Amino acid sequence: xxxxxxxxxxxxxxxxxxxxxxxxxxxxxxxxxxxxxxxxxxxxxxxxxxxxxxxxxxxxxxxxxxxxxxxxxxxxxxxxxxxxxxxxxxxxxxxxxxxxxxxxxxxxxxxxxxxxxxxxxxxxxxxxxxxxxxxxxxxxxxxxxxxxxxxxxxxxxxxxxxxxxxxxxxxxxxxxxxxxxxxxxxxxxxxxxxxxxxxxxxxxxxxxxxxxxxxxxxxxxxxxxxxxxxxxxxxxxxxxxxxxxxxxxxxxxxxxxxxxxxxxxxxxxxxxxxxxxxxxxxxxxxxxxxxxxxxxxxxxxxxxxxxxxxxxxxxxxxxxxxxxxxxxxxxxxxxxxxxxxxxxxxxxxxxxxxxxxxxxxxxxxxxxxxxxxxxxxxxxxxxxxxxxxxxxxxxxxxxxxxxxxxxxxxxxxxxxxxxxxxxxxxxxxxxxxxxxxxxxxxxxxxxxxxxx
Ligand SMILES: C[S@@+](CC[C@H](N)C(=O)[O-])C[C@H]1O[C@@H](n2cnc3c(N)ncnc32)[C@H](O)[C@@H]1O
Numbered sequence: 001x002x003x004x005x006x007x008x009x010x011x012x013x014x015x016x017x018x019x020x021x022x023x024x025x026x027x028x029x030x031x032x033x034x035x036x037x038x039x040x041x042x043x044x045x046x047x048x049x050x051x052x053x054x055x056x057x058x059x060x061x062x063x064x065x066x067x068x069x070x071x072x073x074x075x076x077x078x079x080x081x082x083x084x085x086x087x088x089x090x091x092x093x094x095x096x097x098x099x100x101x102x103x104x105x106x107x108x109x110x111x112x113x114x115x116x117x118x119x120x121x122x123x124x125x126x127x128x129x130x131x132x133x134x135x136x137x138x139x140x141x142x143x144x145x146x147x148x149x150x151x152x153x154x155x156x157x158x159x160x161x162x163x164x165x166x167x168x169x170x171x172x173x174x175x176x177x178x179x180x181x182x183x184x185x186x187x188x189x190x191x192x193x194x195x196x197x198x199x200x201x202x203x204x205x206x207x208x209x210x211x212x213x214x215x216x217x218x219x220x221x222x223x224x225x226x227x228x229x230x231x232x233x234x235x236x237x238x239x240x241x242x243x244x245x246x247x248x249x250x251x252x253x254x255x256x257x258x259x260x261x262x263x264x265x266x267x268x269x270x271x272x273x274x275x276x277x278x279x280x281x282x283x284x285x286x287x288x289x290x291x292x293x294x295x296x297x298x299x300x301x302x303x304x305x306x307x308x309x310x311x312x313x314x315x316x317x318x319x320x321x322x323x324x325x326x327x328x329x330x331x332x333x334x335x336x337x338x339x340x341x342x343x344x345x346x347x348x349x350x351x352x353x354x355x356x357x358x359x360x361x362x363x364x365x366x367x368x369x370x371x372x373x374x375x376x377x378x379x380x381x382x383x384x385x386x387x388x389x390x391x392x393x394x395x396x397x398x399x400x401x402x403x404x405x406x407x408x409x410x411x412x413x414x415x416x417x418x419x420x421x422x423x424x425x426x427x428x429x430x431x432x433x434x435x436x437x438x439x440x441x442x443x444x445x446x447x448x449x450x451x452x
Contacts, residue, residue: 004030006050011063014041019100019411021084021441025057032057035149036078038088040066068092074161081149083162083439094118094435097443101411101433109415111422113447114430119292124438127286128163129268130201132252133171135178135185137193142185144175144198152188162439164202170209170234174198177229181222186215194221196245197252201277202236204287205269210239212279213260214253216246220260227261239263241279253280265342270294273321275346281339282315286436293434293446294322297380297405300429300448303327307377310369310401312362312392317343319380319407321352330355331373333365363389370399378403387413390420397424397451404449409436411443418447425452 003010004027014037016024023037034057037043042064045057062069072078072086085093098118105111121127135144136154145157157175160168178185178195186196199212211230213220220226220242227240239262245254257279265276268283271291277283284290297319301309303326311320314332316339324330324347332355334340343357358365362383370376379401381388387410396404404426408414418428429448436444 003027004047004050004055006047009044009046009060010057011042011044012057014039014043014066017096019104019441027055030054034059035084036087037062038066038068038085038092040068075159076145076155076157079148080146080155081151082146082160084149084441085439086161090120090124090438093438094120097435098433100443101414101431101445104411104415105418105431107415108412109419109422111415111419111428113418113428116430116432118433118435118443119289119296120435121286121289121438124435125161126164127288127438128167129204129283129287130199130285131160131163131167131171132197132199133157134197135175135195137185137187142175142179144171144178144185162437164204166202166207166209166234166236167200170200170211170230170237171198173230173233174211174213177226177233181225181229183221183226191216191248199243199252199279201266201279201283203266203268203277205274206267207236208238208266209234209236210241210263210266210279211237212241212243212253212257214243214245216244218244218246223260231261237262239266239279243279265345270318270322273318273346273350275316275318275321276342276349277316278338278342281336281342283318284436289434289436289444290318293407293436293444294319296432296434296446297407298323298326300405300446301326301378301380301403303378308373308375310366310376310379312366312379312381312388313383314343314357314380315339315382317346317355317357319382320355321346321350323380324352324355328354331369332357333360333362333369335359335361361389363391363395366392366395370395376401378405380405380407382407383413383417385410385413387417393417393420393424397421397426400451402451406447406449408445408447409442411445414445414447418449421449426450427452 012025014023023034049056077086143156197214311332320330426449
C-alpha cells in the first residue's frame with residue numbers, strides 16, 4: 001500500500017523553513033511541510049493532509065535535533081499561534097530572517113542586492129506593546145488568549161513571553177472579572193454573546209495601560225462594575241474604551257468607539273519624541289526596535305535641514321516627526337483620519353512646526369502634493385503588508401524624488417516594489433532587516449534607494 005496517505009508515519013530530514021515558519025522535508029521527491037520543525041532536524045511525523053505532490057505532517061518526535069533547536073521557553077509554544085519559532089535559537093532566527101529577504105528579492109524581484117545581517121534585540125522578550133485577545137467558551141469555561149495555529153480555537157493564556165508583562169497582568173484580570181460578572185464571551189459559530197476581544201496597549205515609556213473592549217452588542221453589561229474592579233486591581237490602567245463590532249467578520253475592531261473611563265490617548269515615546277496614541281491608530285508594536293528602525297531611516301535620509309520630506313503611509317506621524325528636526329519640511333499622508341489627528345497632535349506635543357499631515361490614500365494624495373511642492377527631496381514609504389500601489393512608485397519616480405527609504409513588513413511585496421523601483425531608475429542601497437518580532441516569522445526591513 002502507498003506510504004503517501006493520511007495517517008502514515010515517516011522519518012524525514014528537514015532541509016528548509018517556509019516563510020510561515022514550517023519545516024520543509026522530502027519523501028521520495030514529494031514535499032512535506034511540518035510545523036515545529038526546523039532545518040537540521042530529523043523528525044518522525046504523521047501525514048495529516050495529503051495532496052498529489054505535497055503533504056502536511058504532524059510532528060510526533062524529534063529524532064535528531066538540529067543544532068539550531070532550543071527547548072521553547074513558553075508553555076503555550078506548541079499550540080499558540082502567536083509565536084512560530086519558539087523552538088529555534090535566536091541567532092539562527094536572525095540569520096533565517098535575513099535569508100528570507102535575500103530569497104524574496106532574488107526569486108520574486110529578480111534582484112541582487114546587498115542584504116545586511118539582521119539587527120536583533122539584546123533581550124528579545126516582553127517586547128510587544130499591544131495584544132488583541134479573543135474571548136470564547138471552551139468546555140463550558142471562559143477562555144481568553146490567542147488563536148491556535150491554523151484554527152479559531154483559543155489557547156487560554158496564562159503567560160506570554162513576547163508581551164509586556166503588564167499586558168498579561170491586565171488580560172488575566174479582564175478574564176477573571178468577565179467570568180465573575182457573567183459577561184458572556186462571543187460565540188463565533190452562533191454569532192451570539194457579548195465580549196469578542198480585549199485589545200490591550202501599553203506605554204513602555206510610562207508603564208500605563210489602555211484597554212479596548214470589543215463587543216458584538218451595543219451595550220457592555222456590568223461596565224461600571226467591570227471598570228471599578230479593573231482600575232482597583234490594576235493601578236496602571238488609565239483608559240478603558242468600548243468598541244462595537246456587530247458584524248460577522250474576522251476583523252477585530254468595529255467602526256464605533258467611545259471612551260468609557262479615563263484618558264483618550266496613551267502617551268508613549270520613541271527616542272527624543274513623545275507620542276499620543278488613540279485606541280485605533282497604528283503604532284509600531286516593538287518600541288525598542290522602532291527606535292533602531294527610525295534611527296536607520298534618519299541616517300539613510302542624510303538630511304541637512306533644508307529638505308522637503310514625504311512620509312507616506314505615516315500612521316500617527318511617527319517616522320516623519322522623528323526626522324523633522326533635520327528637515328526643512330515634513331509632509332505626511334495616511335488613510336485613517338484618527339491616525340492623522342494623532343499625527344497633528346503629536347507634532348504639537350513635541351513643538352514641531354514644520355510638519356503637515358493629509359488624510360487620504362497615498363495613491364490619490366501624492367499627485368496633488370507633487371503639483372503643489374515643486375521639489376520633493378526625499379520620501380519615506382512604510383506601507384501595510386500589501387505594499388505600495390504601483391501608481392505611488394510611478395509618481396515618486398516621475399516627480400524625480402532623488403532619495404527614498406522604504407520600510408517594509410513583508411519581504412514579498414517589498415521585492416515586487418523594489419523591482420518596480422529598479423525599473424524606474426532607482427539604485428537599491430543595502431537592505432537592512434530589523435527584527436521587530438522575535439520568536440515569530442515576521443520580518444521588517446528598511447532599504448535606501450537613490451535615483452541614478
Ligand atoms: C505599516 S503602517 C506604518 C505607520 C507608520 N509609518 C509608523 O511607523 O508607525 C502603514 C499605515 O498605512 C496606512 N495605510 C494603508 N493603506 C493606505 C493608503 N492606501 N494610503 C495611505 N495610508 C494607508 C495604515 O492605516 C497604516 O497606518
